[in-house]
Amino acid sequence: MTAGPRATEGLDPRDVLHDVFGFPDFRGRQAEIVEHVTGGGSGLVLMPTGGGKSLCYQVPALVRSGLGVVVSPLIALMEDQVAALRQQGVAAAALHSGLDEDERSRVGRDLANGRLKLLYVSPERLAVEGTAERLARRDLALFAVDEAHCISNWGHNFRADYRGLTMLAERFPHVPRLALTATADARTVDDIREQLSLTEAPVFRGSFDRPNIRIEVAPRDNAAAQIAEFMEEAGDGRGAGIIYCPSRAETERTASRLRREGFDALHYHAGMDAADRRAAERRFASGDPVVMAATIAFGMGIDRPDVRWVAHLSLPGGPESWYQEIGRAGRDGAPARALLLYGAEDIAVARKRIADSPAPESQKRLDHERLDRLVAIVEAATCRRRLLLRCFGDEMERDCGNCDACLRPPRLVDVTEAARKLLSAVHRTGGRFGLNHVVDVLRGNATERVSNFGHDQLSVFGIGKNVAEGAWRGIARQLLARGALAQASETNLPIFAATESARPILRGEEPVVLNAAAMEAAKPRKRQRSSFQPPAASGGDTAAFDVLRAWRKEEATRQSVPAYVIFPDRTLADIAAQRPRTLDDLAMIHGVGASKLDRYGLDVLRVLRDAD
Incomplete structure (x- = not known):
């Protein structure tokens, strides 16, 4: 069975959360953000990956009158989001450069005729002449700028196309703007707010911790x-x-x-x-x-x-x-x-x-x-x-x-003396060689290259033979981390030279401490049993869980959609654990909204019966 789009405008956000997405309640700061945006407010959301940022704009877009526009940087991301929303009975589409002419025309007609509730659009497509004009003719619920750190020069994934989004506040001053990102330091946050005219809007910061x-x-x-x-x-x-x-x-x-x-x-x-x-x-x-x-x-x-x-x-x-x-x-x-x-x-x-x-x-x-x-x-x-x-x-x-x-708390050892020897060897060899050569000199390895350069005659030759090769690498990493060593070559080869920061270490004024494990020869760790427990194993039927996954794969292949947009593993695990017997029972499972109940409810119950 398939379900058509449901009317959601004007409904209580929690009803939409339950009926459309199948979730019992908001988590973290979602409820606060949804209430703010539903009321017409703008803001910046900082949440970790997997923290539920999408619901912060999807629910308000469904509740508010008009079209929700989501700016997204990747075609694959847009297509997967649209596929998931359509599974939940939401009239959604994407507008990007990857569409052929027929698809682009179909989206354009649906947009003009008011048949869409959520439109995902790439920043470059939004900048194309005529796109903003078409949006201006529509009643707009909100603009959501996903991966908002891309707008900032300070951000780690800066995209020049995102700079064009500065026009949103100018052309659509009364439409709520919600910027969302999972990774932004303080400087990037300030730049996002400046670029999107959100300096007076609140910042909703959830914990970035992913303890799992x-x-x-x-x-x-x-x-x-x-x-x-x-x-x-x-x-x-x-x-x-x-x-x-x-x-x-x-x-x-x-x-x-x-x-x-x-x-x-x-x-x-x-x-x-x-x-x-x-x-x-x-x-x-x-x-x-x-x-x-x-x-x-x-x-x-x-x-x-x-x-x-x-x-x-x-x-x-x-x-x-x-x-x-x-x-x-x-x-x-x-x-x-x-x-x-x-x-x-x-x-x-x-x-x-x-x-x-x-x-x-x-x-x-x-x-x-x-x-x-x-x-x-x-x-x-x-x-x-x-x-x-x-x-x-x-x-x-x-x-x-x-x-x-x-x-596995490390045991620390003082390696200051060894660090001084390494820095001395780098200096004595002229700061023109890689770590392997320097270690050969320290350990007294009379290789052909060491002999050719006369480095077996240096005072540092062999002074570190009691330190393992792996330990020298650990000390070198520590010195690089401190900036006491730097790459000096014009090529990409790691040729080292000592810096000014090496002087306090050479003078014995600054200690160097290292994890004791790095001072030992590499040993295979004792293998640990994986901490992962299959979701169904915590209280459900693993066999039923696997059968449900097999059914999901077949259904996803038939529809050419990602498997997880049909049901994620968590939902299948809950189904396997609770073994619902009726559609009403199935409707109480986390992640089973009304549309998915209509689409898949009878099939899921059949799969469970066959698994008995």
Whole structure:
């Protein structure tokens, strides 16, 4: 059965929340925001990924008279949002450059005839001549600017097309404007408010904490082995995973290796053909337990709720981008994992990339600040989540208990003397060599290269033979984190030189402390049982849950929509646990709104009966 759009204007927001979306009540600050916008107010919403930002504009748009317009940066994000709303009986459409002429004409007719309640539009399409004029002829409920940090030069995903949104306040001064983002520091927040004329409007700041995500950081030793171990620990056999890679070539190599090892793995990067990228996105959204090896081009708009883990093979661009990327895991609230692997060369290359950038000095200072904050987090011996959330002005009262520093508190050792030796070796060799060569000198390895340069005759040759090679790498990372070492080459090779910041260390005035684990040879960690428990296992029937997932996959394939827009795993788990026998029983399940009850209710009850 299919249901047509329902009349929602003028209804109580909580009735719309229940009847359309199937949720019993708002959470966090949603109710406060919805009431404010429904009453005609504008504002800025800061909530983490998976915090429920969409409902903050979708419910007011349905309750208020007129059309709700949502500015969104990605075609895939718009299409998935529209698909989900149509499943819930909402008359929604998207307007973007990816539409063919027939589709664009159909959306235009529906817009002109008042048949739409929510219109998603890309910023560049909104700027096309005639679009604003067509909207001006409509009764408008609100404008929602999703991923609002894209409007700011200070934001980590700045998009020039977003600057055109400054016209919203000028052309539509009486229409509420709601800006929403999951990652914005104080400077970005101020810029968003300035650009969208929201300086007098309230800021609704929810907690950025995602306590269900376990955060782990480790020096990169053998990335392939480390990722394999992590995938075994973190995967549940049902959900998906994402591996963020530092280059396009690395995405292809990683996906190819994983396929040889028997994983269902894909790759994704901006250099792919647009059709191939969209095919990869659709495959990821299918509901299958796939692994996506991707650059950050696979970014905003990842709505799949059952991503169980996210791994990074190198340092992200900063705390904001890192937090947004790991936030793609565990959107369903179930336990999820995030792993960041990094090496000394990551820090050196990042510092040099910023230094060589043509960006203005103000932007370079900001980029250096971001990198310094991120390095401080990954080199920390204390709760990482507290440091990460502090970047967003979110102070935790106590340690999180769900990061590697909390779960396995490090033992710290004073490595000041070894650090001085390393800095001396860098200086004595002329600041023209990479870490491998410097370590060979310190450990007394008379390699051909060491001998050719006469470095086996230096006073520092062999003075560090009692320190393991892996320990020297840990010390180098710490010195890079402090800025005592810097990349000095004109190439992208990590060739190090000592800086002015090295002087207090060399003089013995400033101690260097390191995690004791970094002073030891790398050892495989004892494998841990995954913390993930399948949703149905907590009180339901796992067999029924799997049968419902199989039915959902068939239905999603038939409709060519992402599996999770039909029902997310949480809803299927509740159905498996409660075993409803009637449509009235099914209507009480979280996530089963009136439209989905009409569409799928009888099929779900049949699947449950067949599973008995």
